[in-house]
Amino acid sequence: MGIVEKIKEIEEEMARTQKNKATEYHLGLLKAKLARYRAQLLEPTTKSGGAGTGFDVQKSGDARVALIGFPSVGKSTLLSKCTHTQSESAAYEFTTLTAIPGVVEHQGARIQLLDLPGIVEGASQGRGRGRQVVSTAKTADLIVIMLDATKSEEQRRLLEIELDAVGIRLNKRKPDVVFKRKTTGGITINNTVKLTKTDERTIRTILASYKLHNCDVMIREDITTDEFIDVLIGSRKYIPCLYVYNKIDAISLEQMGKLAHEDHTVVISCEMGLNLDYLIERMWDDLGLVKVYTKKRGVQPDLADPVCLRKGATVEDVCNGIHRSLATNFRYALVWGKSSKFNPHAQKVGLNHIMQDEDVVSIFTK
Ligand SMILES: Nc1nc2c(ncn2[C@@H]2O[C@H](COP(=O)(O)OP(=O)(O)OP(=O)(O)O)[C@@H](O)[C@H]2O)c(=O)[nH]1
Numbered sequence: 001m002g003i004v005e006k007i008k009e010i011e012e013e014m015a016r017t018q019k020n021k022a023t024e025y026h027l028g029l030l031k032a033k034l035a036r037y038r039a040q041l042l043e044p045t046t047k048s049g050g051a052g053t054g055f056d057v058q059k060s061g062d063a064r065v066a067l068i069g070f071p072s073v074g075k076s077t078l079l080s081k082c083t084h085t086q087s088e089s090a091a092y093e094f095t096t097l098t099a100i101p102g103v104v105e106h107q108g109a110r111i112q113l114l115d116l117p118g119i120v121e122g123a124s125q126g127r128g129r130g131r132q133v134v135s136t137a138k139t140a141d142l143i144v145i146m147l148d149a150t151k152s153e154e155q156r157r158l159l160e161i162e163l164d165a166v167g168i169r170l171n172k173r174k175p176d177v178v179f180k181r182k183t184t185g186g187i188t189i190n191n192t193v194k195l196t197k198t199d200e201r202t203i204r205t206i207l208a209s210y211k212l213h214n215c216d217v218m219i220r221e222d223i224t225t226d227e228f229i230d231v232l233i234g235s236r237k238y239i240p241c242l243y244v245y246n247k248i249d250a251i252s253l254e255q256m257g258k259l260a261h262e263d264h265t266v267v268i269s270c271e272m273g274l275n276l277d278y279l280i281e282r283m284w285d286d287l288g289l290v291k292v293y294t295k296k297r298g299v300q301p302d303l304a305d306p307v308c309l310r311k312g313a314t315v316e317d318v319c320n321g322i323h324r325s326l327a328t329n330f331r332y333a334l335v336w337g338k339s340s341k342f343n344p345h346a347q348k349v350g351l352n353h354i355m356q357d358e359d360v361v362s363i364f365t366k
């Protein structure tokens with residue numbers, strides 16, 4: 001039996017098994033098994049070349065956004081509208097056959113927008129180009145799941161399943177669990193909060209099924225069994241996601257209002273150019289980008305040319321964003337703005353100081 005069949009068999013057994021306290025443990029075992037097979041499926045194998053490698057497109061700019069969706073939802077139309085790149089769009093499915101990068105310029109940031117071929121159900125299991133598409137999604141800083149507003153709600157869940165199957169976790173934080181392998185000493189499990197969605201017995205069984213007999217586990221939030229498996233597997237990608245419903249020109253106002261109120265959701269019409277600026281704002285927000293203005297002594301800050309950084313970036317990142325030698329010759333920096341406690345006066349800071357959006361910074365070197 002091949003891995004795909006084995007996976008199917010387990011999935012069927014899980015679907016047959018009622019979810020309750022008595023079956024929780026058995027379901028946990030099945031989940032662990034399932035996760036292992038899925039991981040195997042995605043491992044590179046020299047024989048079949050079935051590795052989950054994405055399209056070979058160079059990353060560029062400050063961040064990458066990947067467009068994921070069923071065929072003909074309007075991915076290419078969006079790329080052509082928001083960037084200077086033209087990607088062919090047409091009324092037939094699978095118009096786009098490869099990854100096409102474009103650049104969205106916003107608030108001094110250059111965001112790479114990646115148009116991708118449409119995917120179908122089963123993409124993660126290696127059907128068609130789908131596997132390559134979902135693997136490329138893993139390289140993104142933000143995933144846009146593009147949906148056709150005129151089609152059924154089902155499409156959204158189907159796409160989530162495909163991304164989940166390759167280890168992508170959408171709009172989730174990494175579970176707060178510290179896992180340490182040891183060579184001796186057995187298993188210690190500690191939790192700082194009460195566990196209501198899994199239990200120690202399930203966790204021990206899962207550890208055993210992964211042949212982990214010596215390790216420390218510190219659980220600091222009320223995790224599920226799946227989340228624990230994610231921690232063990234370790235290669236999960238936690239990526240923010242925006243759900244974008246296109247073609248709102250073809251639905252009623254009432255339907256549109258309903259969609260627009262969902263979490264992490266933006267409604268647009270590429271064809272009519274509706275809400276596209278707002279979509280770009282939202283991408284910027286979800287990417288967690290920060291722009292910082294640099295200022296030379298005695299002159300006003302350069303507001304036209306901000307340095308674009310990731311949330312959590314430090315003065316050192318600012319230095320590296322300007323010139324390689326700056327951090328080595330660094331003496332101190334002056335910061336005005338949100339991250340400076342002594343606003344409006346400048347605060348003198350070191351390389352480790354964390355920058356906030358719209359800070360102004362002057363760097364002084366030796
Ligand atoms: N009504 C309406 N049609 C749209 C809109 N945006 C795109 N379309 C149409 O939808 C069809 C598919 O558009 P594409 O941009 O090729 O879609 P795609 O998602 O790139 O498709 P594939 O590359 O085949 O996966 C085209 O006929 C577009 O004209 C929109 O906002 N409203």
Ligand SMILES: [K+]
Pocket residue numbers: 071072073089090091092093094095096
């Ligand atoms: K199309």
Ligand SMILES: [Mg+2]
Pocket residue numbers: 075076077088089095096115116117118
């Ligand atoms: Mg296309």
